[in-house]
Amino acid sequence: MNYYELNQEQAKNYLSRKNMVAILPIGAIEVHGDHLPLDTDCRLAMGVAKKLEERLGIENCAILPCIPYGQVWSLRDVPGSIHIPDEILSAYLYEIAKSLERAGVKQMVVINSHMGNGNAIKTMARRAYESLHIKVYYFTYPRAEKVIQQVCTSQRPHKVLFHADEIETSYMLYLAPEAVDMGKAISQDIEFPEDYEYTSIRWSEFMEKAVLGDAAAASAEKGKRIIDEVIEEIVAVIKGAS
Template identity: 65%
Template sequence: MNYGDLNQKEAKIFLNEEQMTALLPVGAVEVHGDHLPLDTDCCLARRVAEQVEERMGSRRCLVLPCVPYGQVWSLGNVPGSIHIPDEVLTDYLYGIAKSLEHAGLKRLAVINGHVGNGSAVKEMMRKAYEKLDMKIFQFTYPGAADVIGRVCTSKRPHKVYFHADEIETSYMLYLCPEKVRIEEAVSQDVTFPADYEYTPVRWSDFMETAVLGDATAASGEKGKQIIDAVVDNIVRILKGEN
């Protein structure tokens, strides 16, 4: 159920359901080349949350409005991106959790569509652990790596990061195809600096277009296989299944 569609009476009832989990999509506003929109991470987080809610059922999950802004330091100086510092994002997310806990909610799951938000989300969860009577989960495409290794064919410039490439473009072709301008997709060889892991470097310093690899290799079928596995994992964890 969409949280924003509830009225006052319904909100009070649903938030006090003992096993109710609120799903909080968190994205970013960030450049993704010319074939994907600035709100790509928001679109993906929201659609994943909706699929989880569909699997879990409206009596067990509420989909909250998406937090649209995130920490995008790596591409924050490129026109189109909007960067929110970690400490601001942490406090903002904590405020959401605290309000929901005050209303009676006991379980919150952050559906994160942007890897760069990870540190802020983790800090929020630690703060909430100490101060709130609430169990909080964080999901950034859990279980995707195994499927990516089987279905994606292009070379990845970095073993962890993906951005507007075969992976993320496949996600969009499956979940938000109406927003993809596939005719604008490019393949771009990217080389990370040798000291990248040890000192801050903006992606815009070594990447002309914000595409981290080959977007032309993407397909909706690849996206479906990966996202289906991700949703399976989220549902399994929320249900407490092994």
């Protein structure tokens, strides 16, 4: 159920139930090459949220509107990207958690599809842990790496990072295929600066197109296999704690 479709009486009675899970998708508006739209991360966060709702049951979930803006420091200077600093994003998320607590919600699940949001989300969750009485979970494609190593075939320029490449494009082909233009998908080798792991460097300084690898190798089948595993892990965590 979409959170915003509840009326006043439903919100009063529905949100405070013991097993209710408020699902908060968060993405970003940033460039993803020419084959994916600026709202790629938003579409993915909503797609995962809906898959999660299917598994948990619509009567147990309320999906909040996706937060479209995120921390996009690495690509903030590229036209199209919109950057929100960590401290502002974290405070914004905390106020959402506090409002949900007032409504009687016991569990909030943050579905994050943009790695740059990680620090702000974790800071919010720690603050909520110390000052609120709402359990906050946060997930950014848990257990995906295990399946990625099994199904993806292209060489990754970075062992952890992914962006508009085989991985993320496969996610989109599975969750939002209508937004993908594979005719514009490219493959490019990106060479990260030697000191990248030890200092702050924007991606825009060493790549023109924001595609971190081989987008042309993507497929909906690969995306499904990875996302299905992600959903299984999220469900296991939530049900294991309830």
